[in-house]
Amino acid sequence: MALSSKPEFAVGLLCHIKAMVDNAKRVVLTAHTHADGDAVGAVTGLMSVLGRLYPDLNLTPMLPQGCPRQFEWMPGAALILSGESERERCCQALAEADMIFVLDLNTPSRLDNLAQPFTQATGHKILVDHHISPDQAAFQTIISDHTISSTCELATWLVEALWGAQAIGSEAATCFYTGMRTDTGGFAYSNTQPSLYHAAAMLIGTGIDPAEINNRIVNIFSERRLRFYGYAISNCLTVMAEQHFAYFAISLDVQRHFGVGYEDMDGLVNYTTLMSDIEFGALIREEKQRCKVSLRSKHTDVESIARQLFGGGGHRKAAGATSTLPLAETVEKLTQYVASR
Ligand code: 5GP
Ligand code: MN
Numbered sequence: 001m002a003l004s005s006k007p008e009f010a011v012g013l014l015c016h017i018k019a020m021v022d023n024a025k026r027v028v029l030t031a032h033t034h035a036d037g038d039a040v041g042a043v044t045g046l047m048s049v050l051g052r053l054y055p056d057l058n059l060t061p062m063l064p065q066g067c068p069r070q071f072e073w074m075p076g077a078a079l080i081l082s083g084e085s086e087r088e089r090c091c092q093a094l095a096e097a098d099m100i101f102v103l104d105l106n107t108p109s110r111l112d113n114l115a116q117p118f119t120q121a122t123g124h125k126i127l128v129d130h131h132i133s134p135d136q137a138a139f140q141t142i143i144s145d146h147t148i149s150s151t152c153e154l155a156t157w158l159v160e161a162l163w164g165a166q167a168i169g170s171e172a173a174t175c176f177y178t179g180m181r182t183d184t185g186g187f188a189y190s191n192t193q194p195s196l197y198h199a200a201a202m203l204i205g206t207g208i209d210p211a212e213i214n215n216r217i218v219n220i221f222s223e224r225r226l227r228f229y230g231y232a233i234s235n236c237l238t239v240m241a242e243q244h245f246a247y248f249a250i251s252l253d254v255q256r257h258f259g260v261g262y263e264d265m266d267g268l269v270n271y272t273t274l275m276s277d278i279e280f281g282a283l284i285r286e287e288k289q290r291c292k293v294s295l296r297s298k299h300t301d302v303e304s305i306a307r308q309l310f311g312g313g314g315h316r317k318a319a320g321a322t323s324t325l326p327l328a329e330t331v332e333k334l335t336q337y338v339a340s341r
Pocket of ligand 2: 038039104130150151183
């Protein structure tokens with residue numbers, strides 16, 4: 001059967017990447033700030049593949065805030081350095097790396113506190129990503145395909161093309177499957193395509209347990225977090241019925257009261273589009289000096305909203321941005337735009 005959307009890689013490009021890895025001594029793997037399952041899965045999955053194939057290779061995984069708590073169970077996650085609390089080690093590893101794999105982002109600014117040491121680094125910078133418009137000037141090698149469900153799926157196909165499917169052991173498969181699962185809302189979003197199922201079948205064939213991975217991804221709420229969701233739905237949700245738009249505005253005070261952080265907010269925005277009459281929704285979360293905006297839609301192009309209003313980006317139906325305005329003004333800017341479109 002034809003794999004219509006399976007990515008194809010130029011032979012010359014594959015040879016080039018393989019030769020670089022063959023000759024590398026120190027490799028850094030990193031991904032975007034406030035890492036999600038796809039970012040952590042791509043970092044740990046690729047690290048597992050490289051570790052098995054090249055036992056002498058010095059591998060340093062790092063994320064701007066380290067590994068989020070909910071992904072600490074993933075194989076290799078304990079090795080991920082934090083750009084915040086282990087800054088020195090991160091900067092040193094970036095400066096000494098022959099190769100830097102950058103995963104699941106399209107511009108170095110998404111590396112947050114690691115953006116500057118990354119930009120200064122002299123090692124070969126290779127991007128593997130599925131967002132639109134990758135920053136062409138920031139990387140020497142770019143593997144980018146926004147038609148692919150997730151960076152983990154793209155990495156799975158890339159590894160298969162480079163070293164064959166047998167290079168993916170059950171640990172790497174667990175990591176890659178997790179990212180594919182989280183970025184597609186459990187094989188439900190419109191980025192769910194034939195190649196995703198083929199990649200998933202390949203990974204499940206290594207003996208991983210999809211039901212257990214599902215448990216670790218979905219059934220992870222604390223009582224505090226669940227009660228916060230109840231409060232937010234009752235008190236922090238505004239519906240603009242005429243515009244078919246709904247949004248959560250979550251102040252720092254509310255976050256402090258419930259003792260919740262950004263990790264606990266993951267998924268809350270999806271409650272807006274649970275309503276049949278709502279076409280797109282937002283979550284605006286106050287941080288210390290800025291606000292984080294998350295946008296989701298059923299059909300509307302929210303990537304362009306994130307980009308135009310706040311200089312953000314992402315995907316057509318799932319985008320995000322950082323607003324430098326205070327909470328009330330961020331809400332005002334977004335709702336005025338929505339009301340006038
Ligand atoms: P989330 O709402 O889950 O934070 O992000 C949804 C999508 O938007 C993800 O694909 C993410 O990479 C992208 N995204 C989130 N925040 C930003 C941002 O500040 N800038 C850009 N360019 N993309 C973002
Ligand atoms: Mn992704």
